[in-house]
Amino acid sequence: MAAAARPGEIRKRHPDRSGSRRLASQWTESPRHSTGDASALGRSAPRPSPGRHQPRIASVVFTGIIESVGSVAAVTEGPSGRTLAIAAPFAGELVPGQSVAVDGACLTVLTLNDGTFSVQVGASTLARTVAARYGVGAAVNLERALKVGDRLDGHLVQGHVDGLATFLGARARGETRFLDFALPDDVFATTILHGSIALNGVSLTVNGLHGGGRCEVAIIPYTWEHTNFHALGPGDPVNVEGDLIGRYVRRVVENGRALPGREGRVHAS
Template identity: 65%
Template sequence: MPDRSRRSAGLPRAPERRGCSGRDGRARYAGMAAPPRAGKIRKRYPGGTRPRSLKNVFTGIVETTGVVASVTGGAQGRRIAIATAFARELAAGQSVAVDGACLTTTDRDDSTFTVELGASTLERTIAGGYAVGSRVNLERAIRAGDRLDGHLVQGHVDGLATFLTRRTEGNTRFLDFELPPGVFSTTVLHGSVALNGVSLTVNRLTDSAVCQAAIIPYTWEHTNLRLLEPGDRVNVEADLIGKYVRRIIETHAF
């Protein structure tokens, strides 16, 4: 109520507000934070900064291929250097999907980056067979706000698939793979599967666990799938949604 109205009503004068604009004029009320601007929502992130990338999340859209430059170590662990054009853009600790396996950059120079692999990774992926000159598919982790042009790929290899046959019709190559049981049970026709880190659509699926994928010319030319020979093994990651659905069914015994 204004002071003039308060006096007319016989009420005492309202107490004076102090600190309404601090000496520097930046705070409206002393000890109170300024409200956010209209129309904007302030998000809080751990550490106070917005994440620059989504850890361990990929799309299965291969950026480029690289070449293994050196391999050191043995069955219990290896250190592998990979030559690629984007090596200079990496930093220690960044994740890179190498043939679909999420690996951490430990070192880099202008032309190569280095990753370290433990015994489990060497056993569960095709990385155990890497030698100098091996060509690998590469994809960096996506950043917040990036388009998801393929499908969500974690870089957690579920097993090894075996390449069986290749058939060409026009500009399209049809590749057949035998899937491991754990992956076959979560794979659906026209669903997604990641083979050597490449996001592919299941074109055909048989009861004998054979999965067929159609490879367009661009994918054929820009990945290492073109180098496969019958009997070769590839890293395979089942669709993330399918894995969670199977887990729910198993847990609740539907």
């Protein structure tokens, strides 16, 4: 695993693995993403023929290293949710069935059209993400799934949003900005100082934890400029995904683990 960066710093992909990828990863768009298989941890298989539908695989994973900031080009309401058309620099490299994290929410590419890709957002996802608020022109953080062999420059992000955090405000200290967010109770319970958290899909280091569920992160100017954080105002909701390991640890602690031949729960000695 790559060495940790300073709190809030978006870390670089290794040039040998990432080609020339840019934006939040600090490299230009990557030819490594030109293959189209949305397989378990990326796209190691040969690119399918154009137009071939690829089934979504459930074990896709992201890193929280934002590739680009896209823009919502169209919103269509339907009986089972919303369909979004999103303009993105890498839209021409996608194929139907691939997974893209949109503000950290894993969504499946449906169609492609002239620099845009479309995704459908179901009712359950709308209920727990900012996708319900998107209008035409909304800026969205975008990341394609991790490819096998890539460096894990951020942290493991499933794209399964836990809920909505609330942006409380930002303050500058030199070139660094400190952003405060109010986290949902269940996410705050598994968040640790200097641990990882994904906010609008961005992998960040927890810089401080305070009363009332307040979480502080510190970000560098590059992150501020190359994500949609700079467009946030106090009170705005953001998608939050807590640390994967923390969630599993909490489940073990709360529920215990049954051992063969023994009753009850396992308790720390």
